[in-house]
Amino acid sequence: MKRRAFLGLAGLPFAAWAAKVDYPRVVPGYRLTFPRDHGAHPDFRTEWWYVTGWLEDRLGFQITFFRARPPEESDNPSRFNPRQILFAHAALSDPQRGRLVHEERAARAGFSLAYAATDRTDVRIDDWSLALEGNRYQARIAARGFEFDFSFLASQLVLQGDAGFSRKGYRPEEASYYYSRPHLEVAGKLNGKAVSGSAWLDHEWSSAYLAPEASGWDWCGINLAGGGSLMAFRMRGKSGGTYYAPPGVSMKPLRTWRSPRTGVEYPVSMQVNDLRLEPLMDDQELDARLTAGTIYWEGAVRAYRENNMVGKGYLELTGYWKPMKL
């Protein structure tokens, strides 16, 4: 406060005054507690609730809410001062259409139109929302191209990494708090028609997700047929290849596909440990330049062990267009 008053006296009352934000670090040993940690952690730099799933064994869908805290904070008294930013992506993978139908929303938190509650999962941007009641998540997405009205019944909660502390690089702060909810039971309506299926939710928050040396990541979350699940990721280096992967995880491209729109090449089929991932369709590229400032591939995949299909899930490929910035 003192410093600001001094600056005012120095004759700069009309110049921008913004302070660098000190984000809290992700540290090992933190005990995730619920339902508190289902909610948002607004002090951290980035956070997301990521739902991906299959409907009726033939469609894929994605609903993601992101929260970000900008690196500088201004003392602008306007209620529009962007201290917390929310954006959301929603996509439908329908092989009959041959490409993703997707839409995005972005807003700053405020006016009860956009928020991420801290006591439980409850995020909203206008008429897009995801909220947890008891064991059931409700998601409503009203886009121009499609309408989701889904509920996800959760029965499992998997703390990833070391009891929810998930390392993303070699520096101590390069980590996230991360838990997943595999085998979500989907019931609801797609464009007004009843559908059911199986989905996966990730909730992850961090202040240093991506090491400066990393350009992006490959990630997959697979609901296995026997009730088990597999989550794997690797951070890719800017010079190519794996920059960091958790112990025991190996991800190798099997086949690439080049987007006719952007010219970006993605390894849409991958070998993940002993599983072979094959996409529901090749073109599941998502152009989110308007909100997230990036283009990535986020697609429904089937998992095969030898020639047997053993699970279904989603594969995410980021940083192939340009190195990711969070």
Added chain:
Amino acid sequence: MFRVLALLSRRRGRGRAALSVAGIALGVALGYAVFLVNRAAVEDLAASVRLLAGEASLQVRGGRAGFSETLYPQIARLPGVAWVNPGLELDAGIAGTERTLRIIGLDALRLGKPELLVPDKVLLSPAAASLGQKRLRLVVGTRIVELQVEGISELKGFAALTDISTAQWRLERLGELNRLDVHLARGADRERVAESIRALLPPGVQVASTEALEQASGYPSRAYRVNLNVLAMVALFTGGFLVFSAQALEAARRRGEHALLRVLGLTARGLSRLMLLETAVLGLAGGVLGVALGYALALAAVRYAGADLGAGQFRGLAPQLSVSALSMLLYVVAGVLVAVAGALLPALDAARTPPARALKAGDDQRLFQRVSRAWPGIAFILAGVVLAQFGPVAGLPLFGYASIACLLVGSIAVMPRVSQVVFAAVPLSSRPWMALAISQLRGAPGQAAVSLASIVAGFSLMTAMAIMVASFRDSVDRWLHRVLPADVYFRTTYAGDTGYLDPAMEAKIRALPQAARVQFLRSGRIALDPARPPLSLLARDYAEGTFPLMSERYARQPGDPPLVWVSEAVADLYGFEPGKRVELPLEGKRFSLVVGGVFRDYARQHGAVLMERADYVALTGDRRVNDGAIWARPGVAPAEIMAALRALPGGAELEIAPPAEIRDDSLALFDRSFAVTYGMEAIAVLVGLFGLSSSLGAIVLARRREFGMLRHLGLTRAQIRTMLAAEGGLLALLGAAAGLAVGAAISLVLVYVVNRQSFNWSIELHPPYALLLSLMVLLVALAVVTAIVSGREAMGMGPVRAVREDW
């Protein structure tokens, strides 16, 4: 075979053909150029509305005062609304300049421009970026706010885009918005959503569809653009008239040839078709040439004068000409149609003439006998008088234009009859050349009629425009003297929304020892109709008497709400009249007021509402002011006051000017905006003069055999020349006198109908007598010279050969 014949004969009339082509080309060129420039400007304006609105289908606009930001979530939560982009849009003065910049604050995230989330960053439109500043210094209140230019955006006009948080903070509008771009949910009924939004809006805030706003963006300049289009049409009309006079003389010259064709088996219909085909070819050539010329003109105009053609209507636009094949084709077709229309009468007449009669000599008069019937012309003139009585159509003086067209056509049509009557009344002189000249004019009224028509058409338009522009300029000049009585004027910044003086500053100015009297003014905007530009609000000390009152004065009765005075535009557009109670939104609240009178205001075309500042402060609590006027104490020079004002804290940001400077600037602006009008008028007149000299020349050339005969009878060449000069002079004199009368009538329509309905202000009539007189002298002199020159050419051959030509 007939085609070949037509081509052969065309070669002989090459000069006349070239003239017809030139006339059509000039008309088409002007029309096409005006069309291109207007469309470019209007598309640019509409695009600027569309650009940031994106796919928003409804827009809430609140004018300068705006509304509380709490309205934003209320509207965003309405059923049928998907999401809303909240905005604050204000004109801010750029410090140290006379320019304002439109600052558009919107949610940068929702626009997809996250780089603007950093405080104080702005993106500039290309036009604004051309200032080349890295930092933007804006006047807010009497202080300066500095914003950083982050880059260039595809904005239109002179504008800057920033985040809503920066806009609210830096423009001192915390908690306020004045724009909401509403995006509808899938399947929502737009009208129903608009209804539910409207129910939430405070007074003065409107909701409209984005398309309606796009259309409204072109509204302010619409009357001006239509006026230009009509001027271009006048040029095309004169071009068509040129074709008529050329074709009429051509038909007379070639009547033998046409008769021969008839004898050889060409039907009457075939003959008229042949003649029309010939002119259609001329029209085509003129049209193509005109479109090319028009494009070049438009390009030059946009480059050197801007899309507003110097009128200040589209400030800061940098439009691109977009050329479509269809529009080009349309203008070429227009050229052809005008040419064919011009040739219609001569062609029909040629076809109707029995070949046997046409083959005889001395049958030149038939066409003009038909034309000289007076009743159609009188009917047209009467129609013109009647049409001038009607009101505007959709804000445009369409009946006024029609009235002018009728007056013009009617007077041209009665001219042959008038000339017969007039020349019959002129006594024959004792001097032989004069007697000959008068008997020629009496004896061949038809030929004279064509020249006369050219003169009347050209000169009446010239007169009408001259009277209208001079009256307008004179009225503006007088008005400026009337409304600027003080010694020094000052204002915060040039017309911005963000500059103001606070009460402390007001007190300091009032306390200046050099000032005898100080009056302040708070200006604002009132939006009554989303489809029209907002009205200017002027809350002024000693409001009554600021402007000349045009109506009766309504004296305030006990129990009446406060008085407002309205400009003529408001009275015309909204039906406000003295004594009427009106509801006006001021600073977001609705107040009942009573109209005290209607005043004349040339400065604010879209209407102004004036009220006592004390009333305004009592109603709204807004004590800020934007500008003021100072009367000096006796013995104090205005310069001393100006210096004292500048020396006040914050005085450096004031714009200070003596009234003479404001008057000069205003009149310079006036002249600039009429520069195009002057230019187009000159071209129309030029076409008319072409017609005059060509028809005079043709008549003289056609009379070669007559001159030969006269030479045989003993007249000297000099005497024939004098005779021709007298003929030309008399003709021009009659034409100019008639043109003056018709022009004066047309100028009445321009002043009292067209201008009043286009711009909603009244003009006093101030004819420029000296100018008109000198124009008339010039015209008569030109006619005399043309006659003499043509005569010299016609008498180049010997008298014997000339007579022999009469077979």
